Amino acid sequence: MKLVHREVGVKRAETATVIRRDRQILQGKPPAAAQEIAPSASETLGTRLEKSTRMTGLEPATSGVTGRCSNQLSYIPSSQGRHIFLAPRFAIVKRCGSRVGPDNGNGGAGGAARTGGSGCGIAFYILLGIAHTMSARELILVTGGAGFIGSHLVEALVARGDRVRVVDSLATGRRENLAGVEGRFEWLEGDLADFDVCTRAAAGVSAVLHQAAIPSVPRSVEDPLLSHASGPTATLHMLEAARRAGARRFVYAASSSAYGDAVELPKREAMLPRPLSPYAAGKLAGEHYVHVYAKTMGLDGVSLRYFNVFGPRQDPSSPYSGVISRFLRVMSAGERPVIFGDGGQTRDFTYVANVVAANLAALDATAALAGAVYNVGVGTRVGLIDLVDALNRALGTRLDPQFQPARAGDVRDSLADLTAIKAALGYTPLVDFEQGLRATVAAAQASSA
Numbered sequence: 446m447k448l449v450h451r452e453v454g455v456k457r458a459e460t461a462t463v464i465r466r467d468r469q470i471l472q473g474k475p476p477a478a479a480q481e482i483a484p485s486a487s488e489t490l491g492t493r494l495e496k497s498t499r500m501t502g503l504e505p506a507t508s509g510v511t512g513r514c515s516n517q518l519s520y521i522p523s524s525q526g527r528h529i530f531l532a533p534r535f536a537i538v539k540r541c542g543s544r545v546g547p548d549n550g551n552g553g554a555g556g557a558a559r560t561g562g563s564g565c566g567i568a569f570y571i572l573l574g575i576a577h578t579m580s581a582r583e584l585i586l587v588t589g590g591a592g593f594i595g596s597h598l599v600e601a602l603v604a605r606g607d608r609v610r611v612v613d614s615l616a617t618g619r620r621e622n623l624a625g626v627e628g629r630f631e632w633l634e635g636d637l638a639d640f641d642v643c644t645r646a647a648a649g650v651s652a653v654l655h656q657a658a659i660p661s662v663p664r665s666v667e668d669p670l671l672s673h674a675s676g677p678t679a680t681l682h683m684l685e686a687a688r689r690a691g692a693r694r695f696v697y698a699a700s701s702s703a704y705g706d707a708v709e710l711p712k713r714e715a716m717l718p719r720p721l722s723p724y725a726a727g728k729l730a731g732e733h734y735v736h737v738y739a740k741t742m743g744l745d746g747v748s749l750r751y752f753n754v755f756g757p758r759q760d761p762s763s764p765y766s767g768v769i770s771r772f773l774r775v776m777s778a779g780e781r782p783v784i785f786g787d788g789g790q791t792r793d794f795t796y797v798a799n800v801v802a803a804n805l806a807a808l809d810a811t812a813a814l815a816g817a818v819y820n821v822g823v824g825t826r827v828g829l830i831d832l833v834d835a836l837n838r839a840l841g842t843r844l845d846p847q848f849q850p851a852r853a854g855d856v857r858d859s860l861a862d863l864t865a866i867k868a869a870l871g872y873t874p875l876v877d878f879e880q881g882l883r884a885t886v887a888a889a890q891a892s893s894a
């Protein structure tokens with residue numbers, strides 16, 4: 446059986462064949478997801494529009510909405526802490542000065558995207574339906590899709606009509622993270638350290654958003670072999686499997702930890718990396734593999750260096766989790782957060798919607814990305830003591846931090862220079878730190894209510 450396949454430009458009949466074949470390859474795992482997403486040959490425009498509505502989760506248009514061509518990615522915080530992104534060509538704008546931007550005045554995650562009613566609704570749905578029909582041809586693989594960032598990516602892709610496959614070992618991710626899109630993606634459970642899993646995951650895909658890793662500095666210091674297996678080994682396996690499958694693009698979740706103890710701020714991609722931990726060294730090795738595959742092996746790709754990502758669904762339960770999710774959890778319980786070091790260290794805390802936007806921009810870029818490395822952050826930095834203050838304000842608490850000795854491998858300061866990614870991908874942060882923190886607190890409070 447021929448596994449090499451490019452989704453772009455295939456006819457519907459071919460798409461149906463591919464779906465059947467992928468299903469066989471995946472040994473019968475959730476076939477309904479593929480059927481749900483792909484248009485059938487007999488489908489009418491009306492049926493497709495109905496399907497679009499179901500897939501986006503947007504309610505039927507009534508008034509005040511129109512479709513327009515735009516180069517700007519639109520972001521709509523939805524209810525249940527989910528986010529809806531629309532492809533640049535088909536952004537929605539609300540009339541009468543209403544905002545559909547990062548903050549709907551409802552704390553980000555709290556407000557449902559609503560449209561209100563005049564005659565523009567039909568035109569909008571036709572545009573939306575066509576957009577989804579076009580993008581439904583692509584099968585996108587999200588590795589680590591049951592994790593924090595991966596699950597937000599899956600939601601965004603499903604919402605805009607892409608066919609999505611997720612591969613995850615559930616080492617740190619949870620299937621429940623995908624509850625909001627259950628039945629709308631293909632699922633494959635497996636460890637990417639096993640090349641056979643990568644081969645099955647890559648079959649028929651157009652592009653890979655590679656998020657899988659054990660994302661922890663202290664855990665990598667304790668268990669560098671595990672960190673390497675889920676980091677550079679899995680990345681090389683996934684690159685090779687994607688190349689053999691004929692994928693057109695590989696988008697890699699790199700890390701600002703690669704900058705290590707370089708003192709210069711802000712961090713620019715041209716700076717010499719100085720990783721301080723096995724995790725950071727592994728992330729940097731992955732960037733080099735992405736570059737090699739783009740330059741030498743025929744698989745275009747890009748590395749996105751995320752800066753301290755936070756948002757709903759970030760796991761707070763492990764000591765290895767991101768600092769905001771841990772602080773939010775302990776402070777919500779009325780306990781004092783622990784700061785390792787003097788608290789003067791700073792981070793460019795980046796709300797997850799910004800990371801999703803950067804991934805979609807990289808996925809959709811028409812020009813070759815040639816293995817480039819780009820920072821993904823907000824471009825502002827917040828000290829850990831200031832973070833505790835901000836959480837106290839958001840939670841209505843007055844808790845002082847406790848201090849413990851600094852941990853090995855942690856970096857002192859972090860701040861992204863965004864010049865390169867703005868120029869190459871048109872990325873600008875959609876949600877700032879304060880907005881993101883409010884959205885995160887609101888989502889955490891809603892889920893514990």
Ligand SMILES: NC(=O)c1ccc[n+]([C@@H]2O[C@H](COP(=O)([O-])OP(=O)(O)OC[C@H]3O[C@@H](n4cnc5c(N)ncnc54)[C@H](O)[C@@H]3O)[C@@H](O)[C@H]2O)c1
Nearest residue numbers: 589592593594614615616617618637656657658660751754
């Ligand atoms: N969260 C951040 O602040 C941050 C910052 C920089 C880079 N990153 C990178 O972003 C990516 C996603 O991070 P996250 O915060 O969502 O973490 P996460 O732990 O929530 O998600 C990682 C996912 O990868 C899966 N996984 C791990 N090893 C695997 C393997 N060998 N095979 C298959 N699946 C595997 C996990 O089960 C999990 O679902 C990671 O690559 C991480 O290194 C994250």
